[in-house]
Amino acid sequence: MKKLSVVAVVLLVFGLAAPVQGASDLPESHGFYEEMDYLLDRGVLQGYPDGTVRPDEEVTRGEAAIMIGRLKEFDGTQRATEFSDVSANQAASGYIAAAAEAGLIQGHTDGTYRPYESITRGDMAIILERLFIVPFRADVSFTDVSQNMRAYEPIQMIVAANITNGYTNNTFRPHQAVTRSQFSAFLARGLEPEFKNDATIENSYLRDKTKTHIYDTPYGVEHHTYNYVPTRNTLEVGYVWTITEEGNPDFLVDTVEIETREYYSFGQAYSESYTDLKYPIEIGKTWYEDTRYAPPRKITATGVTVETPYRTFTDAVEVTVESRPADMDNGFTYYMVEGFGEVKQVEADGTVSRELIRVE
Known part of the structure; x- marks a missing residue:
C-alpha cells in the first residue's frame, strides 16, 4: 500500500487544535x-x-x-x-x-x-x-x-x-x-x-491478506479473497476470507484463519473449524486423537518439496489424515507452507484434490 504523507498535521491535545508542519519525532525507521x-x-x-x-x-x-x-x-x-x-x-x-x-x-x-x-x-x-x-x-x-x-x-x-x-x-x-x-x-x-499482516507469529503460516489466492479443486476454481463483510444472513461477520467459485455465482463461503503460537486453524465463520497444524512443528506430532468427530492428523514430514501450478515449494510440512471405518473418505495428505497455508491436498489414491494455482 502506498504510504500516506504526513503533511499539515492538525493539533489536538484533549480538544485544543493548532496546525503543525509534519511530525518531527516520527522517523520512517520507527516500528509503527x-x-x-x-x-x-x-x-x-x-x-x-x-x-x-x-x-x-x-x-x-x-x-x-x-x-x-x-x-x-x-x-x-x-x-x-x-x-x-x-x-x-x-x-x-x-x-x-x-x-x-x-x-x-x-x-x-x-x-x-x-x-x-x-x-x-x-x-x-x-x-x-x-x-x-x-x-x-x-x-x-x-x-x-x-x-x-x-x-x-x-x-x-x-x-x-x-x-x-x-x-x-x-x-x-x-x-x-x-x-x-x-x-x-x-x-x-x-x-x-x-x-x-504484521500481527503474526514468527514463521507464520497465515496467508497475505492483501492478495487473492486461487485454487483448483474437483468442484471448480476457487478464489479466496480477504475482505470486510459487515453482515451475512443477518449475522455480523467483519474481516474474513470469502471463497467464490468461477462460473458459479451461487457459491459463496466466508472462512477464517486463526493462528496462535500453539496452532493454526481454518474454518467457516459461525461454523466448524479444524486445526491444520500444531506448534511447534515436529515429525510425529498427532492431534484429534481423542475425538470421534475428526480423523487423527499427524505431521509425517518436514522440508518437503511440493510442486504446484503456482510454484515449487521446497520447505512444506506434510500432514497425513488417517482414514477410519466410520469416515466417508479414505484419508488424505496435505502440505502447509509458511505464508501460504495449505498449498496442496492429495487423496490416498494419489488424486490431487486441491492445489494453489495463482496468487494475485
Missing part, C-alpha cells in the same frame, strides 16, 4: 511509522503544539476516547458526562460521553472515568473488541491472562482478528500501559488488511 502515518492522514491521530506526535508516550484514557471518537466520527462537542470526574468544561468530555453512550468505553465502579490515567493493554483489548466486528475467537493460553479477567474473552477475539498476538514468551501483559504508537498500530490493524 506506517500505522501512525495512516491514522495521521485520516485525522484519527493528531499531534502536539510543538510539532511532535510523541509515539512512545503512554496513551491516557481520555486520549483513547478522543481517537475512538474521531474514528467513529462522533460529535466531540463538550458536554456533561455520566462520570463524576469528567465535567462539561473538559475538552475531551464530548468524545468520552459519546463513546460511553455507544458502549465502547466504561468507567470504574466508583463512577469515575479517570481520563488522565494511562490505558492498559487489557482495557485496550476490551475497547477494540467492541469497536470492531470480531465474531470469532482464538483459544490461546497466555500465561498472565486468566479466565476470570474481564479482558479474557476480548483478548482471545482480537488475537483471532490479527490485531495483536502477544509477546514471544507467551504473555499478553494485560496490565502494561499502551503507548501512542502501539495504540495506533492496534487501531490500524482493525481497519486495514495490510497492517493485519
Whole structure:
C-alpha cells in the first residue's frame, strides 16, 4: 500500500487544535511509522503544539476516547458526562460521553472515568473488541491472562482478528500501559488488511491478506479473497476470507484463519473449524486423537518439496489424515507452507484434490 504523507498535521491535545508542519519525532525507521502515518492522514491521530506526535508516550484514557471518537466520527462537542470526574468544561468530555453512550468505553465502579490515567493493554483489548466486528475467537493460553479477567474473552477475539498476538514468551501483559504508537498500530490493524499482516507469529503460516489466492479443486476454481463483510444472513461477520467459485455465482463461503503460537486453524465463520497444524512443528506430532468427530492428523514430514501450478515449494510440512471405518473418505495428505497455508491436498489414491494455482 502506498504510504500516506504526513503533511499539515492538525493539533489536538484533549480538544485544543493548532496546525503543525509534519511530525518531527516520527522517523520512517520507527516500528509503527506506517500505522501512525495512516491514522495521521485520516485525522484519527493528531499531534502536539510543538510539532511532535510523541509515539512512545503512554496513551491516557481520555486520549483513547478522543481517537475512538474521531474514528467513529462522533460529535466531540463538550458536554456533561455520566462520570463524576469528567465535567462539561473538559475538552475531551464530548468524545468520552459519546463513546460511553455507544458502549465502547466504561468507567470504574466508583463512577469515575479517570481520563488522565494511562490505558492498559487489557482495557485496550476490551475497547477494540467492541469497536470492531470480531465474531470469532482464538483459544490461546497466555500465561498472565486468566479466565476470570474481564479482558479474557476480548483478548482471545482480537488475537483471532490479527490485531495483536502477544509477546514471544507467551504473555499478553494485560496490565502494561499502551503507548501512542502501539495504540495506533492496534487501531490500524482493525481497519486495514495490510497492517493485519504484521500481527503474526514468527514463521507464520497465515496467508497475505492483501492478495487473492486461487485454487483448483474437483468442484471448480476457487478464489479466496480477504475482505470486510459487515453482515451475512443477518449475522455480523467483519474481516474474513470469502471463497467464490468461477462460473458459479451461487457459491459463496466466508472462512477464517486463526493462528496462535500453539496452532493454526481454518474454518467457516459461525461454523466448524479444524486445526491444520500444531506448534511447534515436529515429525510425529498427532492431534484429534481423542475425538470421534475428526480423523487423527499427524505431521509425517518436514522440508518437503511440493510442486504446484503456482510454484515449487521446497520447505512444506506434510500432514497425513488417517482414514477410519466410520469416515466417508479414505484419508488424505496435505502440505502447509509458511505464508501460504495449505498449498496442496492429495487423496490416498494419489488424486490431487486441491492445489494453489495463482496468487494475485
